[in-house]
Amino acid sequence: MFMYSIEKLASDEQHSRWLEPTKHFNMIGCYAQTELGHGSNVAGLETTATWDPKTDEFVLHTPNIKAAKFWPGDMGHFCSHAIVFARLRSKGKDYGVQPFMVQIRDLNNWEPMPGVELGDVGAKYGYHSKENGFMVMNQVRIPRNDMLNRFTNLDKDGEFEVIGDLRIIYGVMMLIRLQIVCGGPMYLAGALKIGVRYAVCRRQFKTMHGSKQERKLMDYQSHMVKFAPYLAKAYAMYANTSYVKDLFTEMMKRISQDDFSLMDVMHHILSGFKVTFSDWTHLGIDCVRQNCGGAG
Ligand SMILES: Cc1cc2nc3c(=O)[nH]c(=O)nc-3n(C[C@H](O)[C@H](O)[C@H](O)COP(=O)(O)OP(=O)(O)OC[C@H]3O[C@@H](n4cnc5c(N)ncnc54)[C@H](O)[C@@H]3O)c2cc1C
Known part of the structure; x- marks a missing residue:
C-alpha cells in the first residue's frame, strides 16, 4: 500500500525522492488511514494537517484520542515512514482528507521522531505475520512539499488546487480490497491441502466390508460432504480472481488516461467478492479445522 500510494498519488519530483529508497528498504513505510474513532467512514477522520505560512510547513496533529491512528500494518515496530491521511x-x-509523507522513526536509533508516539495494538486472534500499530502525533512538522501532490496540491500561498480526478485516491484503496479477494482462495486452498491430506492418510474404524483395514476419513460420506463444497469454492474463487486482477489492471491503465469508466463496476465486483470470498474462506478453514479431530 505504501509503495503503491507513492506510485499512484505522488508527483514525479516525489517519485525521485521516495521510490528508490523504498525499493531498497531505506524507507520502510505503512499506510496510516484508519483511526481509533473512524475506519469505514474515511471522511470522518480527525487527524489534522494545518499549513503554517510562517515556516511553509504542515503541522500534523492528533486532536483527541479518537484521532489516534490505529491498525496500520507494520507501524508498531518496523516502519520508518508513514503515509498519513489527515484533514x-x-x-x-478544511480541504478534506489528503495523504502526507511523515517520517515516524529516527533512522539512526529507530526511536520515534519528536512529537510521535508509537505502539503495537497488541496480540490478534490471527494474521500473526503482521504487526499492527498505533500512532499519536503532537504538532509534527513536515515540509509543504511532502503532501502527496500528484492530484491535489497546496501552493506556496496556501491555496488548494485539484490537479486531477480525486477518485484516484479511492482507486488506491481498492487495491487492498483486491488483495483480500485474491488472498481468500490462497488461504482456503492451503487449509484444504492440509485437511484433505490428513483425511486420505488417517484411518478410523474397521467399517469396510471384507477388509481388516480401517476406513480413511475421506471415505466417510459425512467427511466428503463437508470438504467437497469448499474445494469447489476454492477453485471457483481462483478462477474469478484472475478475471478480477485483469479487470483491475485494465481499470488502472484507463485511469492513467483519465478514463474512470470501469471504476463503478469494479467497486461493486470487489465489494461483493471481498465479503463473499472472505466469508467462504474463514468458514472453510474452520470446517477443515473442526474435521481434523484433536489435530484440528
Ligand atoms: C489486520 C488488519 C490490518 C489493517 N491494516 C490497516 C492498515 O495498514 N492501514 C490502515 O489505515 N488501516 C488498517 N486496518 C483498518 C481497517 O481498514 C479498518 O478496520 C476497516 O476500515 C474498518 O474500520 P473499523 O475497524 O473502524 O470498523 P467500523 O467502521 O467501526 O465498522 C464496524 C462494523 O460496522 C459495520 N458498518 C460500518 N459502517 C457501516 C455501514 N455504512 N453500513 C452497514 N454496516 C456498517 C460493519 O459491519 C463493520 O464491520 C487494518 C485492520 C485490520 C483488522
Whole structure:
C-alpha cells in the first residue's frame, strides 16, 4: 500500500525522492488511514494537517484520542515512514482528507521522531505475520512539499488546487480490497491441502466390508460432504480472481488516461467478492479445522 500510494498519488519530483529508497528498504513505510474513532467512514477522520505560512510547513496533529491512528500494518515496530491521511487545513479552511509523507522513526536509533508516539495494538486472534500499530502525533512538522501532490496540491500561498480526478485516491484503496479477494482462495486452498491430506492418510474404524483395514476419513460420506463444497469454492474463487486482477489492471491503465469508466463496476465486483470470498474462506478453514479431530 505504501509503495503503491507513492506510485499512484505522488508527483514525479516525489517519485525521485521516495521510490528508490523504498525499493531498497531505506524507507520502510505503512499506510496510516484508519483511526481509533473512524475506519469505514474515511471522511470522518480527525487527524489534522494545518499549513503554517510562517515556516511553509504542515503541522500534523492528533486532536483527541479518537484521532489516534490505529491498525496500520507494520507501524508498531518496523516502519520508518508513514503515509498519513489527515484533514488538510489552510487559512481556516478544511480541504478534506489528503495523504502526507511523515517520517515516524529516527533512522539512526529507530526511536520515534519528536512529537510521535508509537505502539503495537497488541496480540490478534490471527494474521500473526503482521504487526499492527498505533500512532499519536503532537504538532509534527513536515515540509509543504511532502503532501502527496500528484492530484491535489497546496501552493506556496496556501491555496488548494485539484490537479486531477480525486477518485484516484479511492482507486488506491481498492487495491487492498483486491488483495483480500485474491488472498481468500490462497488461504482456503492451503487449509484444504492440509485437511484433505490428513483425511486420505488417517484411518478410523474397521467399517469396510471384507477388509481388516480401517476406513480413511475421506471415505466417510459425512467427511466428503463437508470438504467437497469448499474445494469447489476454492477453485471457483481462483478462477474469478484472475478475471478480477485483469479487470483491475485494465481499470488502472484507463485511469492513467483519465478514463474512470470501469471504476463503478469494479467497486461493486470487489465489494461483493471481498465479503463473499472472505466469508467462504474463514468458514472453510474452520470446517477443515473442526474435521481434523484433536489435530484440528
Ligand atoms: C489486520 C488488519 C490490518 C489493517 N491494516 C490497516 C492498515 O495498514 N492501514 C490502515 O489505515 N488501516 C488498517 N486496518 C483498518 C481497517 O481498514 C479498518 O478496520 C476497516 O476500515 C474498518 O474500520 P473499523 O475497524 O473502524 O470498523 P467500523 O467502521 O467501526 O465498522 C464496524 C462494523 O460496522 C459495520 N458498518 C460500518 N459502517 C457501516 C455501514 N455504512 N453500513 C452497514 N454496516 C456498517 C460493519 O459491519 C463493520 O464491520 C487494518 C485492520 C485490520 C483488522
